[in-house]
Amino acid sequence: MKSKRIFFVLAILIIAFFHGCVKKAVFPDEMIGTWKRADSKYERTFLELTQEKIIFGTLEGEVNAHTIKKIKKEKVPGTEEILCTVTYxxxxxxxxxFPFYFNPENGGSVRFQNQPEVVWIKEKN
Structure with missing residues (x-):
């Protein structure tokens, strides 16, 4: 009887330990929000970042929301930029x-890794 209790307590502790080790994917607060391109040609396109979803708005008016599984953040040497790779x-x-660069300077900007010349600016609330 005593060994069953010890086993039960150990099992609970192990489960609690591993549950605590699982890190939730988290964006810094300054990255949360809706990002848009500056040029009016693409006014219907957007990128929205939440703590749970990455959402793309297309030129055709479609909205595609995806569940984030992992966020990897790496500081880009010699710059203020952070390379974020979102697995969704x-x-x-x-x-x-989905890899993109985030630059926190001047209110923040985002550039997609595959389109580095295009700058996305955070929409003011």
Missing amino acids: VNIEGKKFK
């Missing part, structure tokens, strides 16, 4: 990686 899953459960 689509509605079918397929995993994707």
